[in-house]
Amino acid sequence: MRNRLFFLCLLSYAPFFGKAQQVELNAAEIRQGLASLNVTGSVLYIAAHPDDENTRLLAYLAKERKVRTGYLSLTRGDGGQNLIGTEQGELLGLIRTQELLAARRMDGASQFFTRANDFGFSKNSVESFKIWNKEQILSDVVWVIRNFQPDVIITRFPEDARAGHGHHAASAILAREAFTAAADPNRFPEQLKKVKVWQAKRILWNTFNFGSTNTTADDQLKIDVGVFNPLLGKGYGEIAAESRSNHKSQGFGSAKQRGSAIEFFSPVGGQAAKTDLFDGVNLDLDRNKGTEKAQQILNRLISDYDASDPSKSINALLQLKEEVRNLPFKHKQLDELILACAGIWIETTVPEQSYAINDSIPVTMSAISRVRKYSPITISLQELNPGHTEELIPDHMLTREFKISARQIGLTQPYWLEKKHPIGSYIIDSLKNLSLPEAIAPVAGVFKVIFGNQSIEVTRPLVYKHTDPVKGELYQPLVVAPPVTATLAEHSFVFTNNAPKTIIVQLKSFEANAKGVLQPVIPSGWKVTPEKVDFELHEKGEELNVEFTVTPAGQVSGGQLSLSVKVDGETYQKGLKVIGYDHIPVQTLFPVAEARVERVDLKFAGKRIGYIAGAGDLIPESLTQIGYQVTRLTENQVINGNLSGYDAIITGVRLYNINDKIGLMQPKLMSYVKEGGVLLVQYNVNAPLKITNLGPYPFQLSRDRVTEEDAKVTFLKPAHPALNFPNQITAKDFDGWIQERGLYFATGIDAHYAPVLQMNDTGEQASNGSLLVTDYGKGKFVYTSLAFFRELPAGVPGAYRLFVNLISK
Template structure:
């Protein structure tokens, strides 16, 4: 008897599904039919949500091809509609949203090391920032590993794609198409993966760049993706809409459509097809040497499958498995053996789950693990061995699993002391603007880490030996949501978390820095806490002792931090010293219902900003939009921030505020904005200041969001170092209480601003001018209008990115903006001075 691992169970896209769901009879039947199709397609684009879930769903569930999506980036540079996470944290959310989508549409997921640095206006800029050759090598590696017969790109390889990343994804696809078969290109990969030549490359065309295309256009391949699956009880477009709707952070909830829906594919490279994208590709078992004996067995399994008794199919699946094992090594042997073994478990109703009594432990610490094993069939299943090397588990047994009789096994073991911490592999090391640092090249292409702890179970099924792999998870029951699960993690013995991500020093006075140290260990842990300081900074005291006696216990310690005498933005790091070891990781989690809980272990760093910051006013009202950390930044500046609910927005409450700020995309996301905007404008008219941050020009909940006509566009300035000119040097916004100069726009990150207005009433004054290289100046990043006794300010500057990064100039300018209504008396004098100068 020979053994083989259930490879598909190691696929990251399936590992961390929040519930261990047994497929129903229709899903099992679909998997059986898929066994008889040996063809693969790789869809390729730049970002999460770029993929066409209609095509992925259709190919995976109708053509029954092995279908994957290669996203060059993790979407780190986008905006977040569901919370405050941006950059690396947003990329982690969008990674998991893609995996959630693939669990629905049946695809697999891949990535490169490319970092989404924000909107790019050209492929040349994109390649310069990414380091083209590095990302190209990743694409070639994915082609060689996955061995797709067909490549489909989402975008054309030119400026019609509308985004430099989009264009770059198509260019890289075409170059990799030619290079993947060349043994002299990236030779280190060849030894591991070999070479590969896809059959053809097509572009999923017919969008904004080719609106006249249809099924009668010469050379176009049409996919009828709207077909109805009687087996699944849904059209492929309905399934695709559910998949698409997993992109919640981008607001891409989608309604399912029914009826005929064409998608068009346009030839780019390789062998042309006339009508079918798989033309000329052998999709049968005859493409594999020795496969002639397998096809009849699969056909028989499909024909004889009984949805009310799936276990009757196990016998023929075991025969099929034996024949696949005889094949020479290759991608199709690996894939189909894994699919077959998964089907065996599915048809048995075999439930094997491994859970922990806690969701994290430190290396060397004990964890209690529980195995729940249930064979829901009359076929003999025996567990012969259970292993988990990271826990020192290696048990030989002979446990017969009788029909529907649960077996439970419990271990109390310590995690291997040398076990590394759990953290997203692409975030473990510091990274640059364009590329993540991944030292282990074998991880490139993978969507996420392998599970921290895995159990392997050697079993015998009807006399045949198999090995099943299961991840260790943590499960609990939520009173409202029912059974929930999250990945099990390996973490440091203590965490050190700063209570503020940014601290502002407006003068030489010290400020309190509060650090919380938390135990992730059982028993007593003691040591000292200190701050690693940049030159010129000091703390009182230099260190503070701590003692924690049980897991989860925390202590809060406060240092007085004295700033440097020079203006700068720098970093202070908290360190816990226990014996001869130092620990400097914080503990962060990201938790949303549509994705598994994510754990991050970033360095325990606080940005500290020494600058001469002045402000006027005390109380700021804030109305949330899509999610940002502006309220925290305002509190760092010394303001009291009252986050207002819609029902609290009335003139009586508003008059208590020195200024009111709308969160980013509030007019896109707050469905009540049309009803509360009259009160906000009345507040302005009565003498208040209203600050409206950027919104997109689509899906506005009201068009009446300004006192005078104002139209939004898609204009933006993406170069974070683009020159900024001050158009109104005497205006209070750039003078009071902080003098703003061009130097205050140094050190900005990702972009200057986005979705600038392109038309505005003469009552608005444009304060700044900026533009990307080779473009005309844009003057609408900061507009201010007098309305009644107050001021209305619309700004498309990316304060939501700059303030969390501790950009001092952004803080000064934002302080001026929210301080405007406290200095109304100064404004006429400034205007008079400016008028005299002009005269």
């Protein structure tokens, strides 16, 4: 079968599926999919963060009950801590977004978000809504409901303090209000140009028994979700563990659970359910009119399915496709099953991972059919736009090469990070993107796979495929970049007194023979030399470090240092950031090329610092910036080495939670202090701890924290050296802090320690546990729960001044 067809322009899109461009279904999964076609209905689970979702329940609903299942996370987890690296804020949210997508690929649910930014721990919903624009985030939840059209909505949390986090409680409140608002044409009517009002049957709360909080009860609706799926060879406790273990940045590797597992549900709104989540909801095909014949075809398909040769099902699947052509149906899933039964593989690859926006990108389309040769189906691949059509001969790879314009694709990066945003939410202008987990991947066009007189349209994302000698075949997303990026080494630069600082800008070319001008823009009162630099980069991928000397003049205030790059008559203001971990696709983004500059009056006492890494922070880089000599100490160096050469030793955040050798290191660290050293221990969570004695004298860790970054700080001991040497600390030094004051404060404090500071959130009891200092032998021990790991990288002047005092003797 040969027809003349054509390529479509590349404004059609498809999602990127991680390391593999196309998911291949085995015979058991195809059988599972056929059964799923027999089920209508949908459920939407709503919570606040990555990891809040009940993965076992999601897997059960998607794969056992076979309903369309979605998880709406209000945020991307930007405000949490990172256990695998140093990324914080938006970069951490980017990692957790990909971890959620990896989890959904395992449990079978879809993933959605609102534009809400995770600004850090919140103690109640009132505080959350002060920072979030409640009405705006509510509209996002309504948008997801109207798009996804769930029959049932489930919340993870209650609306009160039992939720344990203000974001958690807020997610329940928003879910309940959106349940009603989605059905009201007077609420967010602008959405109705794209979607229709939708009334879910009911909304329930998935109650829980976590730690000391048990919200379950015998009179609640109960469902056993721990059943075994013989087609998949796993129970839902096993699938859930695989799904949840993708949350690696949170250290949520999970053990597989087997056997009965009861989930409990409490009604929130709508029609009450007595025996099942879907009471009163028709999940059969006859929910929609005109499906009688489709039901007969599908019944025959399922009964006649031959797992040894799925291609025998193609004729009946095509008959079903024709029958449901104008009916509500799982059309996308049906097409995927037809392609799977036919053994169709199609991919579109590029020879390099990145291209400049002005490039023409070479593309190779590869397609193969591995259907049994005795099959009566003739399969052809039809290219849309005037081009060539050829029959897919079984087991023979068809390849075509062509080019597309990078300009038509535009810069590729996370859509929610394209614009600078306020603390409460990202700026998302287009409803097309709103709620999507990631930017829509660029494609080379739409292809048609022809089965006789029927066809299936197929899109595949453009990806870079390569072979790693250790990891094997890998896929990564295509990157379309500015011609030249200008990247600053730090998010902030701290200038001590009026001393000049050399700032290095890394230029990277994404095209050959790039010529242009790099020009820094500085705040009023600052000086920079040279004022601009001409550059020429001959090779694609070539990098060039350019140095500028920046000097604060007098008592100037801080501000933004920004960069502009002019190439080929166009001006770009983009840096480059690449995030690479084995468990997620490489993430490439082009943040605005700028950094904060701050002048700080600082005095020092000692400059040689030893640093023991914990879960990951940027304290070493921050201290190096202001002139400290920082040595990163290995476990062996601490246990067996001589520590006396260091003026101070600092432990990274959560060291005592994650390092199995801290029990061996601790005696050496205590000896170091006793002999005259300074040891500063940054915050740890209260459980689990590898050892219980974090200092020379007892204290415990609580879950107490102060989340109001502008909370009043009281000096309990104004004359204490920590507040006076070598820098005199005043209340002004606590101005401009970000996200929080501190977390997991100390309690049960031994009398040897001097609590130096007192603080509290509005309406709460004051805590003395944010900063403990004690002499021990000839040295000094400091435990601090203050959020220095956030404040120093952000360039907060007062945080630097206090931290320097704490590591000075």
